[in-house]
Structures are given as structure tokens and as C-alpha cells.
Amino acid sequence: MQNPNVSVDCVVFGFDGQKLNVLLIEQEDFGQACRFALPGDHLEEDEDLDQSAARVLRELTGLSGLYLQQCGTFGDPSRVKDPKDLPWLTHVRKDPTARVITVAYYALIKMTDFNLLASSFAARAFWHDANEMPRLAFDHNTIFDQALTTLRRELSELRVGFELLPNKFTLSQMQAVHEAILNSNFDKRNFRKKALNDQWVVPLDEKQTGVVHKPARLYMRNPERAQN
Amino acid sequence: MQNPNVSVDCVVFGFDGQKLNVLLIEQEDFGQACRFALPGDHLEEDEDLDQSAARVLRELTGLSGLYLQQCGTFGDPSRVKDPKDLPWLTHVRKDPTARVITVAYYALIKMTDFNLLASSFAARAFWHDANEMPRLAFDHNTIFDQALTTLRRELSELRVGFELLPNKFTLSQMQAVHEAILNSNFDKRNFRKKALNDQWVVPLDEKQTGVVHKPARLYMRNPERAQN
Numbered sequence: 001m002q003n004p005n006v007s008v009d010c011v012v013f014g015f016d017g018q019k020l021n022v023l024l025i026e027q028e029d030f031g032q033a034c035r036f037a038l039p040g041d042h043l044e045e046d047e048d049l050d051q052s053a054a055r056v057l058r059e060l061t062g063l064s065g066l067y068l069q070q071c072g073t074f075g076d077p078s079r080v081k082d083p084k085d086l087p088w089l090t091h092v093r094k095d096p097t098a099r100v101i102t103v104a105y106y107a108l109i110k111m112t113d114f115n116l117l118a119s120s121f122a123a124r125a126f127w128h129d130a131n132e133m134p135r136l137a138f139d140h141n142t143i144f145d146q147a148l149t150t151l152r153r154e155l156s157e158l159r160v161g162f163e164l165l166p167n168k169f170t171l172s173q174m175q176a177v178h179e180a181i182l183n184s185n186f187d188k189r190n191f192r193k194k195a196l197n198d199q200w201v202v203p204l205d206e207k208q209t210g211v212v213h214k215p216a217r218l219y220m221r222n223p224e225r226a227q228n
Numbered sequence: 229m230q231n232p233n234v235s236v237d238c239v240v241f242g243f244d245g246q247k248l249n250v251l252l253i254e255q256e257d258f259g260q261a262c263r264f265a266l267p268g269d270h271l272e273e274d275e276d277l278d279q280s281a282a283r284v285l286r287e288l289t290g291l292s293g294l295y296l297q298q299c300g301t302f303g304d305p306s307r308v309k310d311p312k313d314l315p316w317l318t319h320v321r322k323d324p325t326a327r328v329i330t331v332a333y334y335a336l337i338k339m340t341d342f343n344l345l346a347s348s349f350a351a352r353a354f355w356h357d358a359n360e361m362p363r364l365a366f367d368h369n370t371i372f373d374q375a376l377t378t379l380r381r382e383l384s385e386l387r388v389g390f391e392l393l394p395n396k397f398t399l400s401q402m403q404a405v406h407e408a409i410l411n412s413n414f415d416k417r418n419f420r421k422k423a424l425n426d427q428w429v430v431p432l433d434e435k436q437t438g439v440v441h442k443p444a445r446l447y448m449r450n451p452e453r454a455q456n
Contacts, residue, residue: 005233006303006329045327049303073301073331075234075277099273101234101329103301157385 002042004095007102008053009040009140010068011147012061013181014111014127015164020180021111021127022144025060027137030091033084037137038144039125040102053105061125062117068105071150072143075101079139088137106147108160131183155181158200162221168204170216171195199225230270232323235330236281237268237368238296239375240289241409242339242355243392248408249339249355250372253288255365258319261312265365266372267353268330281333289353290345296333299378300371303329307367316365334375336388359411383409386428390449396432398444399423427453 012023027035039060043052050068058064080089081097089096116125128134133144154160155178164177175191178184195201201219208215240251255263267288271280278296286292308317309325317324344353356362361372382388383406392405403419406412423429429447436443 003233003327003329005231043303043329046305048305049301049329052303070300072298073277075271075280075331077274077276099231101231101271101277101331103303103329 001045003045004042004093004098005100006043007040007100008043008049008056009038009102009104009143010053010057011038011071011104011106011144012057012063012066013106013108013130013147013151014114015108015177015180016111016127018176018180020130020183022130022133023061023063023116024126024128024136026124026126027088028091030087032087032137034135034137035088036128036134038140042100049103050105053103063109063114066107066109066114068107071104071106072146073101073103074139074143075099076139082138085137102143104143104147106150108151108163110164152182158221158225168206168218168220170208171201171219172216174201174219195219229273231273232270232321232326233328234271235268235328236271236277236284237266237330237332237371238281238285239266239299239332239334239372240285240291240294241334241336241358241375241379242342243336243405243408244339244355246404246408248358248411250358250361251289251291251344252354252356252364254352254354255316256319258315260315260365262363262365263316264356264362266368270328277331278333281331291337291342294335294337294342296335299332299334300374301329301331302367302371303327304367310366313365330371332371332375334378336379336391338392380410386449386453396434396446396448398436399429399447400444402429402447423447 014021014023023039024036025039027037029035039057041056041060043049047055053068054064057066057068077099080100086096111127116127130148133141135141136144151160161177161181165173171192174195175186175188178191179186199222202222204218204220206218208218242249242251251267252264253267255265257263267285269284269288271277275283281296282292285294285296305327308328314324339355344355358376361369363369364372379388389405389409393401399420402423403414403416406419407414427450430450432446432448434446436446
């Protein structure tokens with residue numbers, strides 16, 4: 001049985017080597033104004049919140065094995081009362097505008113490591129450019145914004161980001177990750193200086209192989225800066 | 229009307245100049261094994277989560293005007309089913325073990341800035357040494373641990389801590405805050421070196437006044453390191 005008052009929503013960020021994307025679903029069309037939404041569902045009575053987030057993601061998008069972390073709980077009394085969402089709510093809920101408190105989760109993955117599969121619940125699951133977000137159902141734009149703020153803070157504290165890189169990487173590869181997540185362009189020399197001065201990375205006595213241009217030096221994460 | 233499935237709980241850390249304390253309430257005595265708990269209550273249907281946390285704290289302890297931040301939501305299906313909590317639950321709830329998902333908030337304050345007032349709901353509200361926690365009701369020890377972990381991380385990133393100090397402070401005062409929150413003793417010279425090398429603070433051209441010992445130099449927070 002599902003809890004009518006509590007749900008989970010997942011913000012999955014995907015890096016394609018260049019850009020930051022976010023995983024959305026398209027709701028079935030009942031005439032609602034916004035059909036794009038974050039993957040989410042109500043909590044089942046016998047599952048923990050973390051389990052619920054993992055299940056929802058697996059059921060709606062086929063993704064499993066992600067490391068999902070909470071990034072906030074949203075409980076505005078009017079968050080499922082917006083007229084734009086009514087046509088969909090009326091089709092899927094017994095009491096369409098009954099209050100729902102939602103627990104948000106986020107994850108950061110390499111898109112090439114996962115395959116999307118839409119489920120029967122969602123018309124489709126797809127990646128969308130995280131820097132050009134469309135209007136989403138409910139308060140999902142607010143939830144997305146908070147997840148992005150959390151992601152950027154975690155990046156600045158070096159708690160995320162490295163999982164998108166190979167164990168040995170060039171500073172250009174690292175810069176691409178930071179540029180994608182922060183939606184910025186950095187001067188190459190300044191970025192290198194900061195990464196080295198602040199000891200984000202440790203230089204290795206190795207260079208790239210199999211590249212046509214001049215091979216760049218390889219680096220690894222500085223284990224002494226690994227936080228958490 | 230209260231939401232039977234959703235509550236808020238508050239972890240208020242108080243600094244007394246030397247030690248870190250946490251605000252607890254004592255439940256009315258219905259024969260339950262653990263009567264100490266974090267201040268918390270069910271969500272009212274017309275209030276947002278932040279409003280709820282502020283109200284609960286005001287009603288149970290008389291504290292208001294605190295800056296409360298979410299630090300996690302707890303939803304283990306068995307979190308209010310522990311036999312130790314049954315005598316109290318049976319007295320205060322219609323359906324004693326109905327599932328409750330709780331949103332945790334935390335705050336850090338100077339104890340001298342606030343006065344505690346116990347309410348009719350709680351037998352008393354009181355400060356307890358945060359480094360010698362007793363067994364608490366429900367999963368409140370787990371919630372406390374997560375709040376403390378969050379607080380320590382925020383301190384290490386200099387997002388909290390300064391609110392416990394005057395605008396101009398000595399490095400000894402700053403060290404006392406860090407020692408209390410981290411429950412550690414630091415070597416004075418190493419602490420000074422780290423605070424200055426990592427530019428946590430900016431030295432002022434001023435010294436303490438009105439002290440009997442040799443007046444120490446005053447410092448202020450480094451505005452360039454002020455994060456978020």
C-alpha cells in the first residue's frame with residue numbers, strides 16, 4: 001500500500017563528456033500543461049526512503065545501482081494544488097490535491113554507464129540539458145534547483161566529480177567536468193593553477209597514450225583531499 | 229489538524245563558551261523506558277516544514293528566532309514501533325505505531341542568547357552535554373548523530389561557527405568553538421597556523437582590551453572565505 005502523503009523524487013544528473021543533463025519523465029497525456037517531471041512516486045508502506053527512491057528510479061527509468069543521496073524535503077501545503085497539474089492528478093489520485101510531502105534525492109552518473117528504459121507509468125524517460133530546463137510539473141523546478149545547488153557545493157568541496165573521470169585523468173578532462181557542472185568556461189591556465197595550488201590532484205609520472213596530439217600529463221585524485 | 233504520518237524534530241546545539249550542548253525535552257512519565265527526546269511534533273496541515281519546526285521549538289521550549297536548517301529525513305518503517313516507546317505512544321496517539329516520517333532540522337546558538345521555557349507538552353526542556361548523549365526515544369540518537377555530522381562538516385567548511393563568536397575575536401576564542409564542536413583538543417600553535425595559512429581569518433590592527441593577561445590580537449572572519 002502506498003502512503004498518500006509522502007513521496008520521493010529523484011534528480012539524476014548525467015554527464016555525457018561535455019554537458020550536464022538531467023533525467024526526466026514524460027507523464028501520460030491527460031491534457032495537463034506540463035508533462036515533464038522528475039521521476040518520483042509515493043512511498044510504499046514497507047520500504048525505507050532510500051529503498052523507495054531506488055525502486056522509483058528502477059521502475060520509471062530502468063536505472064539501478066546509482067548512489068542516491070537526499071538533498072532536501074519539500075512540504076509546501078500547496079505544492080500539489082497548482083491548476084496546471086490538476087488534469088494529471090485527477091487521473092492518478094483518489095483525492096487529487098491531498099497534501100504530499102516529498103523527499104528529494106540526487107545522483108551524478110556517467111551517462112554511458114547506464115541505459116534508459118521507459119516504463120508503463122511514464123510515457124518516456126529521457127535526458128534533458130540541465131542548463132536549459134523546461135517548466136516541470138508540481139514544484140519540480142524548485143527541487144531541481146536545490147539539487148543543482150547541492151551538486152555544485154559538493155563539487156566545490158571535491159566530494160563529487162571524480163566519479164565522472166577515469167582513475168588517471170588529464171587536467172583538461174577534469175576541467176570539462178567542472179565546466180559542465182558549473183555551466184561556466186574557465187581559463188585553462190587559471191584552472192590548472194587552482195587545481196595544483198589547492199592540491200585537488202596529484203601529478204603522476206605518466207602521460208596519455210593513443211592520442212594524436214601532444215600527450216598530456218596524467219593526474220589522480222589527491223587522497224588527502226578526499227573528504228567525507 | 230495534524231498530519232499523522234509526518235513530523236519534524238529539532239536538534240538545537242548550544243555553545244556555553246566551553247562545551248557543546250543539545251536541547252532535549254523530557255516526556256511526561258507514562259512508564260516508558262526513555263523519556264528524553266528531541267523536541268518534535270506532527271506537521272499541521274496548513275504549515276510548511278520550516279514553519280512547523282519553528283513552531284514546535286517555540287511551543288516545546290520557548291525558543292524562537294533560530295536559524296533552523298534541514299539535515300535529513302528519516303523514514304524507517306519501524307522507527308516508531310520500538311517497545312521502549314510504546315507506553316508514551318499509547319497515551320498520545322490514536323494509532324500508536326502508525327508510521328511517521330520525520331524531517332530533521334538543526335541549529336547552532338549561543339546559549340546565553342536564549343531562555344528556555346518548558347511547555348505543557350513536555351515535562352521540561354533542558355540542555356544536555358552533546359558529547360555524553362543518553363539513550364533517546366524513537367530513533368532520536370540516529371537523528372542526533374546525523375545532525376552532529378552535518379554540523380561538523382559545516383564547521384570544517386567555515387559555514388558555521390562564526391555566529392558563536394563576537395565580530396572581533398581572538399584565535400583562542402575561535403579554537404574553543406572548534407574544540408567544543410569537534411570534541412577535540414588542538415595544539416595551540418598548530419591551530420593558529422592552520423587558521424592563518426588557510427586564511428580562515430583576517431588579522432586586525434587591534435588587541436583585546438580589559439583583560440588582566442597580555443592582550444591577544446583580534447581577528448575577523450575572512451569575507452573571501454565566507455561560503456554561502
